Amino acid sequence: MNKKVILITGTNSGFGWLTARSCAASGHRVYATMRDVSSRNADKAQELVRQAGITVLDVDVTRSASVTDAVATVLGHEGRIDVLINNAGLYATGITETFTDDDLDNVMDVDVKGPWRLIRAVLPHMRQQKEGLIINISSVAGRFSVPFQTVYNSAKFAVEGLTEGLHYEVRPLGVDVVMVQPGAFPTEIFGKIVSGSDNTVIAGYGELAHVPGQMGAGVAQMFATLKPDPQLVADAILSLIDTPAGQRPLRTVVDPVAGSFTASANNSVKKEYDQFMTAFGMQAMLS
Known part of the structure; x- marks a missing residue:
């Protein structure tokens, strides 16, 4: 195995935590980033650095200097x-x-501008190396917009657009830009939900105002019944890292509950997209 230097954001929990540990266990050199490593996330940071191959950095993705x-x-x-x-x-x-x-700016600053800041910071070096891999964590909600998580969906739609354009734009320079589309998994993200702050409008929605809570209960029931394993996402990321350059797919769906729905949409759009690129004289970027 060719040991790689890997920089991962958001490693204090969930997919990031599992991916950092999995990459290090596979022999890679991992730089795991999170905020507040000396305070709120001190325990998580200390646990990660106890594993060989992991260095933790205090990084705020909303700050360019960081x-x-x-x-x-x-x-x-x-x-x-x-x-x-x-x-x-x-x-x-x-x-x-x-x-x-x-509220909207807060979500977009982390979910869209955060990845963009990292991409702009590493791309010059990857171009100089004439090789590199950027993996953006999108979501099945980046392909289909689910009611009552519209702001989150919008952010992930933006990540999809950013990733898809760059995938073709920098691949001729030796850099692969791809995305993983996870479905719903039981991670700590559900304990850190961001909501809108203007509650004055809620009364006007009547019974619809109860739907977000009902959806949350449904997801919790699904987790209890089907027990989707978030390690599947870390494994998919490792598989992309191990795939030879130039052969990595643009989108990788990881959704044991409803993944075929998204995968079918991806495959259908890919065929039409290839025809579009060819019609506009960009077929060389498809391979």
Whole structure:
């Protein structure tokens, strides 16, 4: 196995936590980032660094200086970055109208601009290396918009657009940009839900105001019954890392509950997209 230098965001829990540990266990050199490593996430940071191959960095993806400092640190120690995994994110649910401008900005700053800041920081080095892999964690909710998580869906739609365009744009330069589309998994993200702050509109929704809570109860029941394992996402990421450059698919669905729904849409759109690229003279970017 070719050991790679991997930078991962949002490793204090969930997919990021599992991916950091799995990558290190596979022999890779992992730089795991999270916020507040000396306070709120001190225990998580200390547990990660006890595993061989992991260094924890305190990084806030909403601050450009924090991002560029982290990238500079990794390059200073390793001389290269082979893989960037943009995993940090906020999960937002509730009646969409309750989200103010500031609420929307908060979600987009983390879920969309955060990955963009990391991408811009590592791309120059990957282009210089003439190789590299960027994996953005999207969602099945980046392909279909689910009611009452519209703000979250919008952010993931943006991640899809960012990833798809860059996938073709920088592949001729030796850099693979791909995404993973997880379904719903029982991770800590459901304990950190972001909601809109303008509650004055809720009364106008009548009985519909109860639907977000009912959806949450349904998801909890699904978790209890089907027990989807979030390690599947970490395993899919590892598989992408191990796949030869230029052969990695743009989208990888990881959804044991309803994954065929998203995979079918991906396959159908891919056929039409290839025809579109060919019609506009860009067929060379498809291979």
